[in-house]
Amino acid sequence: MTNNSGGRVMIVDDDANVRFTVKVVLKDAGFEVISVENGIKCLECLKKGFSGVILLDIMMPEMDGWDTIQAILDNGLENGIVISMLTAKDKPDNKMIGLQEHVFDYLTKPFESEDLIRRVTYYMSFVNQNDKSKLYS
Amino acid sequence: MKIVIIGSSTGGPQIIEEIFSGFPVLPLTIIVIQHISPNFIQVFKKHIMSFTQMETQVIVDGCKLSEKKILIAPAGFHLLINSNRICKLNSDEKIHGVRPAVDRTMLSLKKRENDTLMGIILTGMGRDGADGIVHMHSCGAVTIVQEPRTCPIKSMPQAAIETGHVDFIFSPDDIKKKLIEFGSIT
Numbered sequence: 001m002t003n004n005s006g007g008r009v010m011i012v013d014d015d016a017n018v019r020f021t022v023k024v025v026l027k028d029a030g031f032e033v034i035s036v037e038n039g040i041k042c043l044e045c046l047k048k049g050f051s052g053v054i055l056l057d058i059m060m061p062e063m064d065g066w067d068t069i070q071a072i073l074d075n076g077l078e079n080g081i082v083i084s085m086l087t088a089k090d091k092p093d094n095k096m097i098g099l100q101e102h103v104f105d106y107l108t109k110p111f112e113s114e115d116l117i118r119r120v121t122y123y124m125s126f127v128n129q130n131d132k133s134k135l136y137s
Numbered sequence: 138m139k140i141v142i143i144g145s146s147t148g149g150p151q152i153i154e155e156i157f158s159g160f161p162v163l164p165l166t167i168i169v170i171q172h173i174s175p176n177f178i179q180v181f182k183k184h185i186m187s188f189t190q191m192e193t194q195v196i197v198d199g200c201k202l203s204e205k206k207i208l209i210a211p212a213g214f215h216l217l218i219n220s221n222r223i224c225k226l227n228s229d230e231k232i233h234g235v236r237p238a239v240d241r242t243m244l245s246l247k248k249r250e251n252d253t254l255m256g257i258i259l260t261g262m263g264r265d266g267a268d269g270i271v272h273m274h275s276c277g278a279v280t281i282v283q284e285p286r287t288c289p290i291k292s293m294p295q296a297a298i299e300t301g302h303v304d305f306i307f308s309p310d311d312i313k314k315k316l317i318e319f320g321s322i323t
Contacts, residue, residue, distance in 0.1 A: 024233060079176060096147075096262045097269040098234035100172040101212065103147045103262075106289040 006030035007124040008052030012042045012068070013086065014060045022055060022086075022116070029117045031124075039136070041066030046072060049116065051080035053123045058087040066095040071100055078102065084125040086111075138182070138205065139165050139253045139319060140221065144239030144269065146172040146261025148289030150181055153259070156313045158315045160189040163319070163320030164204045167191070172261065175212035182209055191292070198226040209280055210237040217245040221252050233265040243269025246276060254278035255319055257312060261293030267300050274302035279319065281305045 007009055009031045011022040019035045026033045034050065036042055058065035066084055072078055084105040096103060104123060107116070145153055149171050173179050184205060186193045193207040194200075202208070210216040210285060214226040216237050232238035243256055243266065256273035258266040260283055274280045274286055280303050285291035287308050297303055307315060 002226075026255075077172065084175075086272075098231070100146050100235050101174050102264055104150070104173075105148045125184070126150075126177050126180050129183065 006032075007127060008034065008050065008119070009120055009124075010034045010036065010042060010045060010050060010052065010054045011086070012036050012039065012054060012060075012065075014038060015057070018057070018069045018086070025113045025116055026120060029120075031120065039063035039065070041069065042068055043071055043075065043077070046077040046081070047075070052082075052127055053085045053120055054081050055086040055120075056083055058085055058093075064095075065137040066093075066099060069099050073102065080127065082126050084119065084123060138202065138221070138251065139216075139255070140202065140294070141165055141255040141257065141316065141319070142239070142243050142246070142269070142273070143167065143171065143257045144170045144243070144261075144266040144293070145257065145259035146235070146263070146265065146293055148260040148292070149173075150184070152179075152283065152309050154184055154188055155309045156316070157185050157189045157191070158313075160191060160313065161317065161320075162190045162205050163317065165191075165316070165320040166202045166204055167207045167316075168196075168202075168210065168242065169207060170210045170216065170237050170242055172235045172237075173212055177299035178209065178212045184242075185209070188202060196224045196226070198224065200224045203273045210242065212237070215241040217322075218242060219245070220248050221247055233263045235263075237266055239266035240269040244272050246273060246278075248276035251320075255316075256280045257316075258282045258294050258297040259309075259312075260288035260290050262290045263292055266293055267296040270297045271300050271302045279304050279315075283312065284297075286306050299308055 023033045082104045088109045128130045217225045282294040282297045
């Protein structure tokens with residue numbers, strides 16, 4: 001099924017293989033997927049109005065996942081997004097302390113396709129319902 | 138009154154919904170401290186409401202605890218329970234990088250003859266809730282943590298376990314069963 005009606009997902013990862021896999025899996029599940037290779041491009045997309053789920057790698061050159069979240073907050077770009085960390089690290093590092101409320105979930109690579117789809121669908125319910133709340137507030 | 142404090146962080150909303158899925162109406166006062174963005178607190182409440190017949194609400198300053206309710210701490214405020222009955226919110230400094238802090242709420246509870254307490258720590262980063270679990274245990278509470286293998290992030294439950302004040306280490310499904318058992322005992 002490829003109707004791209006499930007909502008928008010941004011995969012932020014410096015590993016092209018991960019970006020490709022996530023894009024294929026989620027597009028096939030009906031999501032519109034934007035793929036970017038670093039935090040700077042993630043911020044650019046947000047400044048252009050991206051709303052949806054962000055799957056954010058932790059270990060990236062220049063600006064890592066935590067720095068990216070901090071930049072999102074510093075620029076007031078946190079509305080309309082759900083952030084889940086997508087990482088190969090087994091143990092989360094202490095840079096997360098202070099950012100917990102902004103990290104909705106934590107996915108460890110490698111991931112199962114079905115689990116990824118199930119989780120992204122769940123995150124999307126927060127984005128969508130939040131949008132509806134704004135419409136009627 | 139039977140008072141349950143559930144402390145949860147990253148990855149927690151799904152676990153909490155799993156616990157409350159099909160949860161019966163029981164004479165419990167369940168307080169949920171979830172580290173979550175203020176943007177999502179109302180959606181989180183709606184999700185829980187869709188899973189259980191227990192009345193569910195986001196706490197406002199001054200509200201009183203009552204049975205058969207799930208009370209969610211609002212994002213951005215610490216929650217204290219005065220005299221084990223009255224909810225007080227404040228904007229004091231973050232603890233462990235978070236507000237609300239699970240520790241702050243758990244540490245505000247007192248040992249009282251008419252109250253039975255339970256403290257639960259779910260998935261999350263850091264050590265929020267560990268001191269609170271020790272305090273609740275000293276007040277006679279049953280203390281439970283989520284089995285770390287079932288957690289997206291293990292450090293919060295792990296920190297609680299390391300205090301040596303945890304009675305049970307359970308999967309989300311077993312936490313649910315224990316909660317139902319706790320609420321069913323007269």
